[in-house]
Amino acid sequence: VARPVRPGHYELAQRAAKVEIIPGTRTEVWGFDGVFPGPTLDLRRGSQAVVRVRNELSVPTSTHLHGGVTPADSDGYPTDLVVAAGRGFRPVGGHSHGGMRIDPDLWKFHPGARDYVYPLDQRAATLWYHDHRMDFTGPQVWRGLAGFLLVRDDEDDALPLPKGDRDIPLMICDRAFDEDGAFRYPSRDPSLLVRAGVDDAYMEGVQGDVVLVNGAPWPELEVAAVRYRLRLLNASNARRYRLELRPGGRFVQVGSDAGLLAAPVEHDAVTIAPAERFDVVVDFSAYPVGTRVTLVNTLDGGTARNVMAFRVARKAADDSAIPARLSRPGRLHRSDAVTTRVFDFRKSGEWAGAWTINGRPFTPGTPLARPRLGTVELWRLASDFHHPVHVHLAHFQVLTRNGKAPAATDGGWKDTVDLRPYEVVEVLVRFEGYRGRYMMHCHNLEHEDMAMMADIDVV
Numbered sequence: 001v002a003r004p005v006r007p008g009h010y011e012l013a014q015r016a017a018k019v020e021i022i023p024g025t026r027t028e029v030w031g032f033d034g035v036f037p038g039p040t041l042d043l044r045r046g047s048q049a050v051v052r053v054r055n056e057l058s059v060p061t062s063t064h065l066h067g068g069v070t071p072a073d074s075d076g077y078p079t080d081l082v083v084a085a086g087r088g089f090r091p092v093g094g095h096s097h098g099g100m101r102i103d104p105d106l107w108k109f110h111p112g113a114r115d116y117v118y119p120l121d122q123r124a125a126t127l128w129y130h131d132h133r134m135d136f137t138g139p140q141v142w143r144g145l146a147g148f149l150l151v152r153d154d155e156d157d158a159l160p161l162p163k164g165d166r167d168i169p170l171m172i173c174d175r176a177f178d179e180d181g182a183f184r185y186p187s188r189d190p191s192l193l194v195r196a197g198v199d200d201a202y203m204e205g206v207q208g209d210v211v212l213v214n215g216a217p218w219p220e221l222e223v224a225a226v227r228y229r230l231r232l233l234n235a236s237n238a239r240r241y242r243l244e245l246r247p248g249g250r251f252v253q254v255g256s257d258a259g260l261l262a263a264p265v266e267h268d269a270v271t272i273a274p275a276e277r278f279d280v281v282v283d284f285s286a287y288p289v290g291t292r293v294t295l296v297n298t299l300d301g302g303t304a305r306n307v308m309a310f311r312v313a314r315k316a317a318d319d320s321a322i323p324a325r326l327s328r329p330g331r332l333h334r335s336d337a338v339t340t341r342v343f344d345f346r347k348s349g350e351w352a353g354a355w356t357i358n359g360r361p362f363t364p365g366t367p368l369a370r371p372r373l374g375t376v377e378l379w380r381l382a383s384d385f386h387h388p389v390h391v392h393l394a395h396f397q398v399l400t401r402n403g404k405a406p407a408a409t410d411g412g413w414k415d416t417v418d419l420r421p422y423e424v425v426e427v428l429v430r431f432e433g434y435r436g437r438y439m440m441h442c443h444n445l446e447h448e449d450m451a452m453m454a455d456i457d458v459v
């Protein structure tokens, strides 16, 4: 947990450090404060946090608060970079986008450090911060540049849900390792993949064969036979998981990406796409003491099948409960939308095989839409493939999937939706908070780096 340097002010230094992830080996991570995941920022609604990010790495960085309602200047735009003090940097990028050049005026360089301002005027939710550098988000997040930011509020605190050490954020991600323990990423320059014509090998993005939870491979957590609140985040570059409990058990979902649901929803399985969050309660009193309960990923039959285990160690008193009503998040209706827009996510034959939105690779400074602040829009998202679609700043509700009712796991306010092959998903997006340049993109980080991203200017 990060401690403020003075009230409301935090400092995070991005640096390389060697840590033991695979027993007996050392892995160089690029971490906020040299750790992976980075320190958790545990903050309150309405109390502004200023986070000074100091870059001590050999590469430029941009830090984005995923799910945050922040002024555009603090959103972590891909060309708005912090460069280590004393290090020159020549703008590169755009080459993965079919030779497209980026307007030189769009590059911004902050030498050494910069402040990001997070007003946190938003509901309690599980947010996360991560790198967002142009063309290199995939490799830089893979090396460790990600952490949790929790927003708490009185409404959530007043509920009898599990608290304290029974309220646990779990960052799930997959990684591959070389023999000596180094993170293995196919290329540091995603454009090379495209140029060499080998990008088809990474159609699905980069996946690893080791599953890490909060930075540890297949960990085991000792729990008491009581309820726990687990804030699940899929921080993988590209892997989706269908999480289930063995031997049996249910998740009671209480929250989604952007905060509490209206009422709890029970699931036997939870499919979680990159960047999605599920806030769930698991009741370990359902198992005899001594049981090893495993969290498995039934989408994979190999080493990525196991995620983590919980060992039910002892009985304990439990004063928690899951109330039948959680929140009044408000429901949007089709008739609330002032505009309908269609966004088509697909791989293009042109642009050197870039991933495109409406046929266009990411073109910084040229927005695909200009929604008006204070309005709701209906967005129809269509795809050729799996694309977890994410919108900055604005939260949304899923209205339909392929013309039918949304999935049981689509409930609540979201900022990322799992768009499946050949699907059309309708979402109602509410623009509130700030005007300025934001973005939408596929959160498969290799697709994002290969141009499946667009500016959205809120006017």
Ligand code: C2O
Pocket (backbone or CB within 6 Å): 064, 066, 130, 132, 275, 390, 392, 441, 443
């Ligand atoms: Cu989690 Cu634009 O990203």
Ligand code: CU
Pocket (backbone or CB within 6 Å): 064, 065, 066, 067, 390, 391, 392, 393
């Ligand atoms: Cu985001």
Ligand code: CU
Pocket (backbone or CB within 6 Å): 355, 386, 387, 388, 442, 443, 444, 447, 448, 452
């Ligand atoms: Cu994608």
